[in-house]
Amino acid sequence: MFLRIDHIGIACNDLEEKIALFSGLFDLTVVAREVNEEQGVKEAMLHIADGAGGASYIQLLEPLSADSPVGKFLAKRGEGVHHVAFGVPDVAGAMEQIGAKGVRLLDERPRHGSMGSSIAFLHPKDVGGMLTELVQSARPEQM
Template structure:
């Protein structure tokens, strides 16, 4: 077990933060997840830099527990719009909370992984984020999230 702890300690993974779902219409998707699954919308914002309108949906009674992030495009050329055009609605990424995104990015680069941004960008609710290229992560877009206030 010690070897696993050494591997994750350099990256500082704390938990799965959320699963991102690409959707064509954010309001419709919020209504669906509330009505069908009983989830609660805890946060909505527009992130013009990333070209998305997004919502965080709480799974279960705890706002700090598991979440689904709904991502809708702000413009036809945004990353989410391109994803929807290519793949349709569905799982777009899996995100992990990290305690120090700068250290996590440096460690992943040292392990030979490519990251989307040279330096982390602003994410949901003032968090800092970066992404591991899917081709370097078994075909899955992985997001690293350092929440605001950590």
């Protein structure tokens, strides 16, 4: 079902500061920046590497407001890993398959994600306490 770890989402208070940290420490390159009003974040995707299943990234997330999901996460837990995202060939199919196993889906249907992808989230209580994202890449080479 999973092609790769698509990205690790990291919640941060200052996007520019964290971009400088990760690009400076690990020589990562920012390949995309977006403001996602629906999710209430400013984000940057930093390329890690390309593998057999496609590329992997670090996704840095700064909340647009304190009452956004990432804003609430930061208030409760502070900066750090927010979620793990797995690349799948068909996000709707993966949702159906995983939902049939009793895992609660936080999304009823796929929605817009970073870099044109389709995404859906799984309830962390059903996945060992980890917020899990399913990502169907918009990049044909990663499907």
